[in-house]
Amino acid sequence: MNNAKVLDFLKKNTMILVLVIVLGFFAWRTGGAILLPMNVSNLISQNAYVFILATGMLLCILTGGNIDLSVGSVVCFVGAIGAIMMVNLHAPVWITIICMILIGTAIGAFQGFWIAFVRIPPFITTLAGMLAFRGLSNVVLNGLTVSIKDQTTFVNLFGGGADCYIHDIFGGANLNLTCLFGGILAAGIFVALQLYTRINRKKHGYETEALWAFAVKMVAIVAVVLIFAYKLAQHKGIPTVLIWVLVVVLVYGYITQNTTVGRHFYAVGGNEKATKLSGINTNRVYFLAYTNMGFLAALAAMVTIARLTSAQPTYGQNYEMDAIGSCFIGGASAYGGIGTVPGVIVGAVLMGVINLGMSLMGVDANMQKVVKGAVLLAAVIFDVVSKRGGKMIVKN
Amino acid sequence: MAKILLEMKNITKTFPGVKALDNVNLQVEEGEIHALVGENGAGKSTLMNVLSGVYPFGSYEGDIIYNSEVCKFNDIKDSEAKGIVIIHQELALIPYMTIAENMFLGNERGQKFRINWNETSSLSRQYLDTVGLAESTQTLIKDISVGKQQLVEIAKALSKHAKLLILDEPTSSLNETDSRALLDLLLKLKKEQNLTSIIITHKLNEVSYVADKITVIRDGSTIETLIKGVDDFSESRIIKGMVGRELSDRFPKREPHIGDVMMEVKNWNVYHPLYNERKIVDNVNINVKKGEVLGISGLMGAGRTELAMSIFGKSYGENISGQLFINGKEVHLNTVQDAIKHKLAYVTEDRKGNGLILSNPIKINTTLANLDAVSTRTVIDKDKEYAVAVDYKEKLKTKCPSVEQNVGNLSGGNQQKVLLAKWMFADPDILILDEPTRGIDVGAKYEIYCIINQLVDEGKSVIMISSELPEILGMCDRIYVMNEGRMVGELDGKDATQEKIMTYILQSSGKREVG
Numbered sequence: 001m002n003n004a005k006v007l008d009f010l011k012k013n014t015m016i017l018v019l020v021i022v023l024g025f026f027a028w029r030t031g032g033a034i035l036l037p038m039n040v041s042n043l044i045s046q047n048a049y050v051f052i053l054a055t056g057m058l059l060c061i062l063t064g065g066n067i068d069l070s071v072g073s074v075v076c077f078v079g080a081i082g083a084i085m086m087v088n089l090h091a092p093v094w095i096t097i098i099c100m101i102l103i104g105t106a107i108g109a110f111q112g113f114w115i116a117f118v119r120i121p122p123f124i125t126t127l128a129g130m131l132a133f134r135g136l137s138n139v140v141l142n143g144l145t146v147s148i149k150d151q152t153t154f155v156n157l158f159g160g161g162a163d164c165y166i167h168d169i170f171g172g173a174n175l176n177l178t179c180l181f182g183g184i185l186a187a188g189i190f191v192a193l194q195l196y197t198r199i200n201r202k203k204h205g206y207e208t209e210a211l212w213a214f215a216v217k218m219v220a221i222v223a224v225v226l227i228f229a230y231k232l233a234q235h236k237g238i239p240t241v242l243i244w245v246l247v248v249v250l251v252y253g254y255i256t257q258n259t260t261v262g263r264h265f266y267a268v269g270g271n272e273k274a275t276k277l278s279g280i281n282t283n284r285v286y287f288l289a290y291t292n293m294g295f296l297a298a299l300a301a302m303v304t305i306a307r308l309t310s311a312q313p314t315y316g317q318n319y320e321m322d323a324i325g326s327c328f329i330g331g332a333s334a335y336g337g338i339g340t341v342p343g344v345i346v347g348a349v350l351m352g353v354i355n356l357g358m359s360l361m362g363v364d365a366n367m368q369k370v371v372k373g374a375v376l377l378a379a380v381i382f383d384v385v386s387k388r389g390g391k392m393i394v395k396n
Numbered sequence: 397m398a399k400i401l402l403e404m405k406n407i408t409k410t411f412p413g414v415k416a417l418d419n420v421n422l423q424v425e426e427g428e429i430h431a432l433v434g435e436n437g438a439g440k441s442t443l444m445n446v447l448s449g450v451y452p453f454g455s456y457e458g459d460i461i462y463n464s465e466v467c468k469f470n471d472i473k474d475s476e477a478k479g480i481v482i483i484h485q486e487l488a489l490i491p492y493m494t495i496a497e498n499m500f501l502g503n504e505r506g507q508k509f510r511i512n513w514n515e516t517s518s519l520s521r522q523y524l525d526t527v528g529l530a531e532s533t534q535t536l537i538k539d540i541s542v543g544k545q546q547l548v549e550i551a552k553a554l555s556k557h558a559k560l561l562i563l564d565e566p567t568s569s570l571n572e573t574d575s576r577a578l579l580d581l582l583l584k585l586k587k588e589q590n591l592t593s594i595i596i597t598h599k600l601n602e603v604s605y606v607a608d609k610i611t612v613i614r615d616g617s618t619i620e621t622l623i624k625g626v627d628d629f630s631e632s633r634i635i636k637g638m639v640g641r642e643l644s645d646r647f648p649k650r651e652p653h654i655g656d657v658m659m660e661v662k663n664w665n666v667y668h669p670l671y672n673e674r675k676i677v678d679n680v681n682i683n684v685k686k687g688e689v690l691g692i693s694g695l696m697g698a699g700r701t702e703l704a705m706s707i708f709g710k711s712y713g714e715n716i717s718g719q720l721f722i723n724g725k726e727v728h729l730n731t732v733q734d735a736i737k738h739k740l741a742y743v744t745e746d747r748k749g750n751g752l753i754l755s756n757p758i759k760i761n762t763t764l765a766n767l768d769a770v771s772t773r774t775v776i777d778k779d780k781e782y783a784v785a786v787d788y789k790e791k792l793k794t795k796c797p798s799v800e801q802n803v804g805n806l807s808g809g810n811q812q813k814v815l816l817a818k819w820m821f822a823d824p825d826i827l828i829l830d831e832p833t834r835g836i837d838v839g840a841k842y843e844i845y846c847i848i849n850q851l852v853d854e855g856k857s858v859i860m861i862s863s864e865l866p867e868i869l870g871m872c873d874r875i876y877v878m879n880e881g882r883m884v885g886e887l888d889g890k891d892a893t894q895e896k897i898m899t900y901i902l903q904s905s906g907k908r909e910v911g
Contacts, residue, residue, distance in 0.1 A: 200779065201779070204779055204782075204783070206779065206782050258775055258776055258778070259771070259774045259775050259776060260767045260768065260771050260774045260775075260776060261774060263760070263764075263767060263776060266753075266756065266760075267753055267756075267760075267764055270753035270754070270755050270756050271749075271750075271752065271753040271754070273749060273750045274744075274749075274750055274751050274752055274753055274764075275753070275764070276711070276732065277708075277711060277732060277742065277744060277750055277751070278732070278764045278765040278818070279709075279731075279732040279733045279735070279736040279765055279822075280732075280764075281731075281733070337753070337755055337756075338755065
């Protein structure tokens, strides 16, 4: 083990270290309040939409630093449609869910069409979408708030309202045993899978990371999962919305890392011309990225209106910025081709921790924005400069 | 005797792994037109880039003495301040700006915060008159022909008070009439303003028409300087200077086993994607046989890459017409996917720009064109992918610590091998290799030649596009010569010589009708 290896390890895991430091800082400043079970639980439910949207945004950014500005408005619009359908039109919950997903995906496909096949710059296309769907949300809702408090099936399904936790099937008194066992099970499966891959690679004589790095990683991840599960168990258990987030993260993590489609996203962002000449349909890749963004925006819309048990024309404002910020803080490259789902989740958690920590400290809401802006800029500067080999200023 | 305006002494310039210029000496007298000739890659453009400060002082060895003083240019601005202006082969005009705006770009008239548009247009009018261009100064560049754009470039150079004008292949995209007009303009400026020019060109008839002296560069060294009225200015004399080099044992031997025609291209026409009236490939008919290494020789800009890319799933050009037969059956390859399906591969000349994803590891680049072969129902088998990459790394002797290494960190030769591996893994029957050895060292070249021989021994067909004549002669069973979009000659590999190829090219240059 030499210095270069340690440095490399640190470089690859910078944001995790930053997260630990920030968490430590807030734990100190808030007298440990940020680590209270209730706050840990809140961190999840408050930021669920960020996790979902950031995952979709990552695919857009991978194709070449392209972003989708319309997601906040689309979340609002799809949410509005859902609320109107359930409350005013008395549509069944499952039809509402299908309609919301179809509309969100269709909006994504519409924008994706212009971006992918007509090559309208994504910034312009989605800026137009951002304006249009904000306006349409107002039209659909008539400028009013529609409450979905009584739609308990829908609200419970997407983890909103008062009853937004998975019930404890073991009936633990002060500790939610389902949650605790779930955590242990998840950690166990994770370690088993990692070990299996490692042994398999060793058997075939493939390269594996150093044993110490592997061990450190495993212990750290297992510890985090267990502590996290314990904290949640101390509160009320697994927030329902965490299940949705986990499904999205696992599915998209798998798609990006293990499928040909996922590979195509990275290839287009890495070198579009080479990708095209390798027989990959690059138009389709752009189209998929934005269509999928619409799909995930619909999911985020369900989570959002469930959590707030209503739909309002102002919902979803700046959601796109949270998602974009999480991606860049989480190590996605502003030029495309680089970034992972786990990285983006770390970025989103970091943003969430900063939000929560500052709120607990009683920092003025306006100053919170300043701090978030500074963190975002610093993260991207770090990314760009480190990729240039540490050179700060570019020669003219 | 006129005074020496410019003297370049013992200029040596090395790029990583390649010595582009080796002790080059050049003397230019005031008021003369000096022609630089040599094959592609001989170092002409590099020499002019050294002179104009594109490669700053310190990045080369030797001295530039201009107007009797030693110059140390840090960038183009420095050399322009002295009156040395270079006009590049690719015109540097901005299409959506007017002639006047382009002419004073970076050199705006008036004050910093208030451009004097009246002065701009009246001055540009004056320079346009000097070069004999009757267009309005307010015409957009995109609306005038390439020939006129070339004149705007010269006017722009004059507006910078050029004393020494460097023109890099100014007539390569011009027809006969426009070329002649441009050369006459140079002669006129020489007579009226005592303007000195250095002109790089491949068209030897132009050289003998316009030049007072000719310097021949070959393999990064000056070979000789011919003086008008003293030396023989005939084309054959110049060609001898350009190619006078022996073929040594740089190419691995191979017993050719040539079979039936594998692919045939008939009446192939391709137009420029932006300028739809410009014909890039003009009625080309070629075929390649099984087990054959077919060479396509020609100068840069002859349309070889465009031909190859238009065949490869119409990746280049507009209004492509013609017929394509593979194994006797007519095929329509409208996308790259189609081309790959019909077992065609195109290995680009621009490995960094069009070939590889530099920020990705070797293994990902290796499988990119044939991901399906390492995946089941779209799920990639990463272990298999790794095994494939290692296999090709060993087969092609790619030098790298591991296949997890990013391609951007490899040397040019090893990058080229990864690119070859990528296309070999796509399992093609016909490989089009576009400048497969550009910018790589001699050792790696030899290894690439061995791979090519191996491929044809397996019964594949290889079409090799190359600007290096020795390589074409050393490797190919049959050679087509392409120039200005047309096939101008076909030679059997055994009786081909550099002189024959150059003669084909030079005799056909500038003969094309305006179209």
